[in-house]
Amino acid sequence: MLHHKEFYYIRHGQTDWNAKGLMQGFTDIPLNETGRKQAYEAAEAIKGTKIRTICASPLGRALETAEILNQVLNCEIVILDDLKEAGFGVQEGLVDDGWFTAWKDGEFTPEGAETRQEFIQRATNAVNTAIDYPGPVLIAAHGGLYGAIKHYFDLPDYEPLPNCALCHHTPPNAKNPLWLRRFVNKD
Template sequence: MLALIRHGQTDWNAAGRLQGRTDIPLNDVGRAQARAAASAFSGGLWQSVVSSPLGRARETAEILADALDLPIGGTYDELLEQEYGEAEGVHVAEIASRWPDRAIPGKEPEAEVARRGLRGLERISADHGGAPVLAVAHGSFIRYTLSGISGHDPRHYPRFENLSSSHVRFEDAAWRVHTVAGVEFAEVLLDLEARAAEDERAA
């Protein structure tokens, strides 16, 4: 079992700017979010905390590890956020007008983010002997990784709030999504299918 956790808030999050690989640190709100979220992971299930190398993810992981008295593991390049190229630092509201077709120069393809995410899950699991691990990463990364596992359109997944946690488990020879931002996947699946049906009707 792995919990994919979105990092705490940064100033660019608060301002609505796209971060991607730009290494923006946590702000004080983000640090408080991480401290407040730690209790949700207490109880002895989780064995260690790992993260993306970006500072906002690493500091979130360190806060969680300290609060839970868990070992802090390594950083994994596979957990890095999607590269957004020329859109990094741009306000989210401007993206559609500047790149209507979303063909942003320098952007990492979504399918590659999903493949990278699956490689990361495999590597973390292997490095930790299959033990339950908290993995702090990024919103778009989590979205595409979950969609790669479930086979659903990533656009139909909900938005991931800071410190939201989504659980995946390796079972029956494959990764399975168990929860999405704290909601059971069976419940989320209904919404994913409804959104897919809406797209088909609109096509």
């Protein structure tokens, strides 16, 4: 269960491995020029928000995205190890040949990878830790991590989060019993 607190979430900008369709996981692949451009565009979109803390994955692609956004926000960046992407073990650096769906369904775990359930638990705990910082909080992390928590928002599993998509999440309240998600910088 996610704590009922407002927060923002951004997936890191594009990397060369994203562009090639390769699974990254714990492998620390940096942003490419497109990814940096995406992050600067997201920084423009986030101007005027009241974000007080950025919580970021320690992986370079997410941390650099957070640092670019912080040029506008000028707030504390907290690095949380558990905001890392799922560890995909021997599948990192390879194209998904169908194993990823089996992993998400809990039917297959690559050698050296964490199970889907382990990842969902880690992701939920990490997001709860992040949103307990002075907020609203911006979480700068990964597409897989967002996928692990989006069932709380009643979102379809097949809908991936694009690179540098910036989402604002509002918790359930008396007027609305569901989490609300609004894209800040995407149509």
